Amino acid sequence: MSTFDAISEPLAQRLADGLSRLGAVARQIDWQAAEAEGLTPTQADILRFVASRPAGVRLAAAAGHAGVRSATASDAVTALQRKALVRKQSDASDGRAILLKATRDGQALAARWPASYAPVVAGLDADDQEAMLHLVMEMIRHLHRRNLIAPQRSCVTCKYFRENVAPGSGEPHRCAFVDAPMADRHLRVDCPEHVAAA
Incomplete structure (x- = not known):
């Protein structure tokens, strides 16, 4: 055990603290962008979510x-x-249910919205970004399994995702939906073709 092992806070705690600081920066960027558009952060978050789901x-x-x-x-x-920015309409599959859809103005606003984590990842080179994406997907998967995150349309929770079917290759995963190999850099956090795995 080194001196720093003895005097440092546990690694998991330091990592959690660092992620909290990055999250605070991203939230501040989101709040400033929302305020500039006359929205609350919750309104902005819901608008972007609805706009990303045209159906x-x-x-x-x-x-x-x-x-x-x-x-x-x-x-x-x-x-x-x-x-x-948003409209309601009846769900064709269930007449009692209401769907939220973004209007043309809502779609336009969501499309020009700044990615709040862009400044956080901008300083990383492509290899580090790929490694970070892999870790983010793993965190999403673990949170999903523990029911600590809303259902995500990510590759790692999709029935079409075949993980590590070609270990050691540059594209070890496979998407059965498009029948093509994938690398970690191809993983999607929010895929429109996503179908939840059983």
Whole structure:
């Protein structure tokens, strides 16, 4: 054991502290961007979530994604409707259900929204970004298994994802949906073709 092993906080705690600081920077960037558009952070988060799902989403899914209660999400959606950024429509598959869809203005705003973590990852070279993406996907997978994160449309939770079917190759994974090999750099956090694994 080295001197620093004895006097340092545990590695997991230092990593958690570092991630908390990065998260605070990203939240600040999000809040500033939301304020500039006349939105609250919750409204902005829900708008981006809805805009990324052109087929529409239910309120419960938007609330889960934003990590807020349904009542809070409902208030945010009402404000987004007043601003003509989101609209409600009946779900064709269930006439009693309502879907949220982004309007043209909502889609445009979501498309130009800055990626809050962009400054955080900008200083990393491509290899480090790929390694970081791999770790992020692993964290999402573990949080998903423990029901600590809203359902994600990520490769690692998809029925089409075949992990490490060609170990040692440059593209060890396979996507059965497009029938093509994948490297870690190809993994998607939010895939529109995602189908949850059983």
